[in-house]
Amino acid sequence: MVSKQPDPHPEIPDEIDGLRMTKQRKEIYHILMEYRDHPTASEVYMRAKERLPSISQATVYNCLQALVQHQIIRQVNFERESSRYCPNLREHVHFHDSATGAIHDVDFKPGFQLNELLQLPEGVQVEDIEITLRGKLPQSS
Amino acid sequence: MVSKQPDPHPEIPDEIDGLRMTKQRKEIYHILMEYRDHPTASEVYMRAKERLPSISQATVYNCLQALVQHQIIRQVNFERESSRYCPNLREHVHFHDSATGAIHDVDFKPGFQLNELLQLPEGVQVEDIEITLRGKLPQSS
DNA sequence: GTATGGAATTGGAATAATTCTTGATATCGG
DNA sequence: CCGATATCAAGAATTATTCCAATTCCATAC
Ligand SMILES: [Mn+2]
Ligand SMILES: [Mn+2]
Ligand SMILES: [Zn+2]
Ligand SMILES: [Zn+2]
Numbered sequence: 001m002v003s004k005q006p007d008p009h010p011e012i013p014d015e016i017d018g019l020r021m022t023k024q025r026k027e028i029y030h031i032l033m034e035y036r037d038h039p040t041a042s043e044v045y046m047r048a049k050e051r052l053p054s055i056s057q058a059t060v061y062n063c064l065q066a067l068v069q070h071q072i073i074r075q076v077n078f079e080r081e082s083s084r085y086c087p088n089l090r091e092h093v094h095f096h097d098s099a100t101g102a103i104h105d106v107d108f109k110p111g112f113q114l115n116e117l118l119q120l121p122e123g124v125q126v127e128d129i130e131i132t133l134r135g136k137l138p139q140s141s
Numbered sequence: 142m143v144s145k146q147p148d149p150h151p152e153i154p155d156e157i158d159g160l161r162m163t164k165q166r167k168e169i170y171h172i173l174m175e176y177r178d179h180p181t182a183s184e185v186y187m188r189a190k191e192r193l194p195s196i197s198q199a200t201v202y203n204c205l206q207a208l209v210q211h212q213i214i215r216q217v218n219f220e221r222e223s224s225r226y227c228p229n230l231r232e233h234v235h236f237h238d239s240a241t242g243a244i245h246d247v248d249f250k251p252g253f254q255l256n257e258l259l260q261l262p263e264g265v266q267v268e269d270i271e272i273t274l275r276g277k278l279p280q281s282s
Numbered sequence: 283g284t285a286t287g288g289a290a291t292t293g294g295a296a297t298a299a300t301t302c303t304t305g306a307t308a309t310c311g312g
Numbered sequence: 313c314c315g316a317t318a319t320c321a322a323g324a325a326t327t328a329t330t331c332c333a334a335t336t337c338c339a340t341a342c
Contacts, residue, residue, distance in 0.1 A: 020309085022319065041299080056321045061300065063320095077220055080329080082299065093259060098268060107260045114274075117258060118234055119248045123279035127239060132271045133255075138264035163290065163337085182328080197292045202329065204290095221300080223328060 008051065019070040027052055028063045029087070032073055038084040038094075038103040076103070078132055093131040106133070149192065160211040168193055169204045170228070173214055179225040179235075179244040217244070219273055234272040247274070 009026045021029070031047045032039070039047070045060045064085055067073045076084045076094055084103065086094075093106040114126060150167045162170070172180070172188045180188070186201045205226055208214040217225045217235055225244065227235075234247045255267060 020318075022308085024320075054321080056323095058301085058322070059320055065301095066319095077218065079218055080224065083221065095261075095265070109258060109260055112258050117250060117253050119250055120236075121278070124236070124276055126274050126276040128275040130273045130275075133267050134269040134271075135265055135267040137262070161289080161338095165291075195292080197294095199293070199330085200291050206330095207290095 016072050017070045019066055019072065022063075024048070024052060024055055024059050025063045025066065027055075028060060029067060029072065032085055032087040036087060036105075038076060038086050040082040040084055042082070044085065078103075091129075093133060095133045095135065097137055098134055099136055104137075157213050158211045160207060160213065163204075165189070165193060165196055165200050166204045166207065168196075169201065170208060170213065173226055173228040177228060177246075179217060179227050181223040181225055183223070185226065219244075232270075234274060236274045236276065238278055239275055240277055245278075 007026075009030045012021055012026045012029060014021050019025070027048050028044055031044055041060055041064060042057070044064065045055070045057050048055050048060060064073070064075070068075045068085075071089070072087075074086045074089070076086050078084070078094070078096060086105070088105050090105075091108060093108070095104045095106050096102075097104065114120065114129065120126070148167075150171045153162055153167045153170060155162050160166070168189050169185055172185055182201055182205060183198070185205065186196070186198050189196050189201060205214070205216070209216045209226075212230070213228075215227045215230070217227050219225070219235070219237060227246070229246050231246075232249060234249070236245045236247050237243075238245065255261070255270065261267075
């Protein structure tokens with residue numbers, strides 16, 4: 001007779017946007033929210049194993065994909081590297097610090113318009129924008 | 142006693158930016174310049190085999206990489222798809238037509254400034270920008 | 283023209299991220 | 313509790329790309 005363990009992440013609802021938030025999905029979502037450092041799937045896997053030692057890589061990929069498809073997190077790609085995952089749902093840009101490898105979120109200024117920047121042909125419907133920057137931060141950021 | 146074949150691509154110099162332009166590199170560069178449709182490595186391979194039947198996939202990858210490293214062409218990545226290759230060296234943006242899958246180059250407006258658009262911290266040095274759009278063109282483009 | 287050393291090419295094996303398959307578990311509604 | 317359905321786990325499979333070793337090419341020197 002084993003009593004049910006308390007939910008380790010009570011702040012995460014049991015369902016988001018129609019997606020049942022299982023123990024594994026909650027843990028993975030929590031991991032992304034904790035540091036927001038854009039980890040790869042295998043970094044998520046290593047962190048998840050600490051609380052859920054029996055979790056598998058396949059489950060990490062499954063969960064990340066489910067969260068992405070339900071627009072609870074975003075998948076971020078840079079060049080040909082492993083995908084990274086980001087829980088920031090605001091429209092934003094990714095800045096890769098070429099010195100440290102860290103990835104930082106950068107917001108748009110309010111009221112930005114893409115056609116102020118680009119010579120877009122008349123009538124195009126832009127459904128998605130992805131902007132990535134690479135560069136250096138001023139020292140000791 | 143075989144007389145040397147005429148160069149099929151005399152418009153391409155025998156050396157660009159310190160890179161010796163071999164038969165294979167010329168052919169691949171020519172393929173990219175011909176339609177500028179951002180082919181993948183295996184699309185380039187299929188086209189290259191018509192003129193150079195003995196070329197290998199490894200050579201196509203080698204040549205593309207050499208051309209990219211010498212900044213003669215650019216490598217373009219979209220999500221997790223195969224890399225595509227682009228001979229347009231102007232600073233530009235890639236628009237993916239979600240109806241046809243075609244990729245179009247879009248130029249910046251003259252005098253654009255990224256910090257008019259983004260809340261970048263003071264003193265960052267942006268070394269590289271990559272912008273990808275996905276959307277629909279007005280019908281019959 | 284021929285020799286030679288380095289660069290380039292080739293074909294196949296290796297790699298690595300991700301996806302697929304299949305069977306076991308867990309959860310939900312009744 | 314029972315059956316239906318969703319999820320998870322483990323390992324195999326896939327696919328784009330890179331690596332490796334052997335051959336071929338080519339520019340220059342003789
Ligand atoms: Mn928590
Ligand atoms: Mn030509
Ligand atoms: Zn982000
Ligand atoms: Zn382009």
